[in-house]
Amino acid sequence: xxxxxxxxxxxxxxVARASWQPLEVLFWAAALxxxxxxxxxxxxxxxxxxxxxxALSLDLILGYAGIVSLGQAAFFGFGAYAxxxxxxxxxxxxxxxxxxxSGVAAALVGFVTSxxxxxxxxxxxxxxxxxxxxxxxEIANRYAWLTGGADGLQGxxxxxxxxxxxxxxxxxxxFCYALGVLIVLFLLARRIVHSPFxxxxxxxxxxxxxxxxxxxxxxxxxxxxxTIAAGYAGVxxxxxxxxxxxTSLSVLDFERSADLLLVLIxxxxxxxxxxxxxxxxxxxxxxxxxxxxxxxxxFWIGLLxxxxxxxxxxxxxxxxxxxxxxxxxxxxxxxxTAVAVEGQRP
Amino acid sequence: xxxxxxxxxxxxxxxxxxxCGLAVTLxxxxxxxxxxxxFAMAGGYCTVILVNRWGIPFLAALPLxxxxxxxxxxxxxxTLYIHVYRxxxxxxxLFTIGLVFMSVAAVDYVMGSSQxxxxxxxxxxxxxNVLGVGIGRYRLLIIIICGLxxxxxxxxxxxxxFGSRLRAAVDDQRVARGLGINVGGVFALTFAFGSxxxxxxxxxxxxxxxxxxxxxxxxxxxxxxxxxxxxxxxxTGPFLASLLLGVGDVAGKYYMPTLGAFxxxxxxxxxxxxxxxxxxxxxxxx
Numbered sequence: 001x002x003x004x005x006x007x008x009x010x011x012x013x014x015v016a017r018a019s020w021q022p023l024e025v026l027f028w029a030a031a032l033x034x035x036x037x038x039x040x041x042x043x044x045x046x047x048x049x050x051x052x053x054x055a056l057s058l059d060l061i062l063g064y065a066g067i068v069s070l071g072q073a074a075f076f077g078f079g080a081y082a083x084x085x086x087x088x089x090x091x092x093x094x095x096x097x098x099x100x101x102s103g104v105a106a107a108l109v110g111f112v113t114s115x116x117x118x119x120x121x122x123x124x125x126x127x128x129x130x131x132x133x134x135x136x137x138e139i140a141n142r143y144a145w146l147t148g149g150a151d152g153l154q155g156x157x158x159x160x161x162x163x164x165x166x167x168x169x170x171x172x173x174x175f176c177y178a179l180g181v182l183i184v185l186f187l188l189a190r191r192i193v194h195s196p197f198x199x200x201x202x203x204x205x206x207x208x209x210x211x212x213x214x215x216x217x218x219x220x221x222x223x224x225x226x227t228i229a230a231g232y233a234g235v236x237x238x239x240x241x242x243x244x245x246x247t248s249l250s251v252l253d254f255e256r257s258a259d260l261l262l263v264l265i266x267x268x269x270x271x272x273x274x275x276x277x278x279x280x281x282x283x284x285x286x287x288x289x290x291x292x293x294x295x296x297x298x299f300w301i302g303l304l305x306x307x308x309x310x311x312x313x314x315x316x317x318x319x320x321x322x323x324x325x326x327x328x329x330x331x332x333x334x335x336x337t338a339v340a341v342e343g344q345r346p
Numbered sequence: 347x348x349x350x351x352x353x354x355x356x357x358x359x360x361x362x363x364x365x366c367g368l369a370v371t372l373x374x375x376x377x378x379x380x381x382x383x384x385f386a387m388a389g390g391y392c393t394v395i396l397v398n399r400w401g402i403p404f405l406a407a408l409p410l411x412x413x414x415x416x417x418x419x420x421x422x423x424x425t426l427y428i429h430v431y432r433x434x435x436x437x438x439x440l441f442t443i444g445l446v447f448m449s450v451a452a453v454d455y456v457m458g459s460s461q462x463x464x465x466x467x468x469x470x471x472x473x474x475n476v477l478g479v480g481i482g483r484y485r486l487l488i489i490i491i492c493g494l495x496x497x498x499x500x501x502x503x504x505x506x507x508f509g510s511r512l513r514a515a516v517d518d519q520r521v522a523r524g525l526g527i528n529v530g531g532v533f534a535l536t537f538a539f540g541s542x543x544x545x546x547x548x549x550x551x552x553x554x555x556x557x558x559x560x561x562x563x564x565x566x567x568x569x570x571x572x573x574x575x576x577x578x579x580x581x582t583g584p585f586l587a588s589l590l591l592g593v594g595d596v597a598g599k600y601y602m603p604t605l606g607a608f609x610x611x612x613x614x615x616x617x618x619x620x621x622x623x624x625x626x627x628x629x630x631x632x
Binding site for chain 1: 434436448451454455574
């Protein structure tokens with residue numbers, strides 16, 4: 001029956017997998033609608049967008065390349081301080097330009113440190129990423145004349161976006177800005193993971209030795225994705241500085257990296273939306289629990305982590321099964337194209 | 347100069363007692379236990395309560411701290427940890443970080459967030475002069491206790507039947523199981539013992555390291571450095587690594603205070619890049 005070469009069949013499936021699902025469209029429509037529907041909640045929505053972008057950066061290396069990192073805060077913090085310093089000393093005054101510069105700077109740090117995570121087992125990687133974050137935090141702490149040390153970076157003034165839109169105290173501009181950046185970077189990430197490059201990453205995650213055997217340059221690919229992810233984290237950090245006009249040592253804290261893992265685990269890894277959904281749930285939960293017991297909020301995070309592991313991540317992710325089934329039923333295009341292809345066959 | 351060396355050795359010995367349980371856990375079960383510091387903190391707070399509130403003599407409180415932390419460790423191992431051994435490293439990291447966060451918040455809730463001190467008996471305070479070198483009495487006590495413990499550990503591991511079972515299980519778990527060694531039982535005992543040692547270390551170290559609810563987070567990296575730099579295949583590796591780290595850290599803080607902990611982290615990263623299995627690992631170990 002199947003006369004066509006297997007390559008075409010595979011290519012068709014991959015294209016179908018990369019096509020936009022109705023639920024995805026719905027997700028972004030809801031995100032855009034929140035600009036008008038929830039004007040009073042823009043401050044927390046901005047935080048969610050930033051955390052979502054940060055989680056996206058971890059998903060790129062953890063969910064797609066299988067690198068367990070406990071030090072993603074290093075790049076987040078670097079981006080945050082870069083944006084803060086650029087604004088404070090009037091080096092780059094246009095926020096979007098400063099954002100790009102900060103992201104590129106963080107990506108450079110990621111590139112340099114990526115060679116450290118190539119070797120060794122999971123444990124070595126955990127240690128090295130953790131160590132890099134600690135070294136950066138120590139540097140930020142020591143060079144207080146530049147970073148403000150434990151007091152944080154004071155006197156950051158963010159100029160209007162494009163010289164037109166001032167960052168207001170209700171966070172309307174900030175949210176539109178953060179959401180816009182998130183959407184652009186998400187589209188880019190989506191393109192990356194569905195490209196041959198992204199597919200090769202997934203095969204490296206599955207089995208590095210076999211991936212190397214079929215001719216994938218494993219180390220080169222890992223360096224590339226680690227650099228990209230560092231850039232994403234840097235942009236997220238820079239966004240935080242720009243929308244709050246402040247940054248402190250807490251951006252480099254170990255807790256930030258640990259929370260990030262939790263965010264991604266809540267949402268699920270390896271399908272890009274996990275970080276965004278996790279960020280929404282995490283922030284809402286934090287908002288609710290922190291209002292109850294602000295000081296003991298880490299206890300509930302810890303309990304949640306322990307519970308997630310003991311119950312099993314796969315079992316927890318099974319709540320998405322009905323949603324995924326719905327997505328498949330909604331996906332009329334895939335079924336129609338399949339029929340169309342079937343019909344064209346001689 | 348010699349005083350710094352002495353302080354460094356005391357500090358390093360303390361780190362060894364704190365971290366050696368972790369070395370065994372990591373080597374035997376290939377389990378990443380970031381919550382090891384939480385047991386040390388438990389031992390420290392246990393001593394604080396025993397000595398400060400109930401007025402038990404300091405030296406008598408130490409074994410009690412060891413025992414209670416060991417029992418606590420055993421309880422956790424049998425009820426919670428046992429489910430996580432077979433899971434991925436990511437799950438283990440998540441699980442133990444969760445435990446750390448819970449312990450931090452729980453201790454904060456029960457004991458308050460400020461730093462606490464153990465009331466030392468007066469004969470442990472002050473310095474004695476030996477050949478012009480000022481030696482803190484308390485640090486001398488630490489070196490004596492930790493030195494004796496190290497010898498005891500070495501004896502148990504090298505000479506006793508339990509030690510040979512443990513070494514067999516660390517070297518090759520499957521074969522050890524095949525020979526009829528109850529690896530799970532050996533591991534539970536070792537875990538309890540390691541937690542107990544951590545508790546004892548926490549009790550001894552409360553004075554030097556400072557004891558507050560974020561203790562497990564603050565010293566997590568130090569324990570991990572000891573283990574990763576020293577390797578997990580023997581007890582001498584972590585011991586030498588602890589001494590190096592202790593002397594290096596004390597000397598670094600004294601001679602180059604502007605750089606501080608920076609040096610230690612950098613050295614750790616370099617060692618890990620150079621020899622991912624640890625400085626003192628035997629060839630062919632996993």
